[in-house]
């Protein structure tokens with residue numbers, strides 16, 4: 175079957191608070207046909223319930239643990255089987271062991287560092303390789319990053335290194351895929367209460383700092399991140415690639431007051 179509508183593969187829906195879920199709602203509202211790749215069977219029921227609640231009845235669901243060799247390619251092949259075309263890819267996954275998201279960075283373990291890099295940054299490369307093969311008419315890819323890629327955020331530790339990696343991967347892929355008219359960008363969201371975020375020690379304190387110290391004097395919403403994500407995926411951003419767009423109430427323009435966050 176070949177969809178007459180644009181299609182997307184979304185990685186990283188865990189629940190209704192997931193950034194990937196906000197983006198999925200936006201994509202559906204724009205008439206985009208969906209493949210939802212989720213980490214493991216334990217998520218399937220919750221994801222099916224979310225999709226049904228949103229009136230998304232034709233999404234293709236595929237499990238994908240990006241640490242499994244070949245898992246990403248299986249998602250892309252299943253997508254093409256179902257939809258016959260590929261226009262967008264949303265990378266909204268990250269993982270670090272909880273014990274690596276607190277305490278001293280100097281105590282980071284080798285396997286903890288490598289696992290965070292593998293899931294949160296390396297995984298975008300096989301996705302882009304598959305997209306390069308399948309996006310015959312060009313397309314767009316986004317990934318989710320965080321300010322700690324560029325500045326020190328207490329406790330974010332090993333995930334900061336992973337996000338720094340991810341932001342380079344976005345730029346390098348943008349360079350390499352540009353001639354096929356495939357754009358690659360990152361959205362750098364302010365803090366949102368999600369499963370992953372709650373894994374960072376002192377996260378609630380970060381939310382308060384953003385509410386008090388940002389130009390907008392408030393935290394951002396899932397919908398605001400989804401709106402910016404759809405913008406970067408859409409033709410409205412046809413001249414934008416390799417960029418990192420902050421959706422953070424303006425926090426990233428503030429000189430540090432010295433308060434740790």
Ligand code: 0WD
Nearest residue numbers: 188192193213239240267268318320365366368369370371
């Ligand atoms: O404040 C926040 N929530 C921010 C999140 C601020 C700025 C950026 N981000 C980023 C995260 O670093 C991540 O890259 O946004 C992305 C999405 O994170 P999220 O929506 O905040 O977190 P969550 O709802 O937990 O989704 C992350 C998902 C995992 O969910 P669980 O419930 O397992 O933590 O990433 C997926 C999983 O669904 N995931 C994997 N998928 C495939 N293979 C794997 C894996 N090995 N590990 C995690």
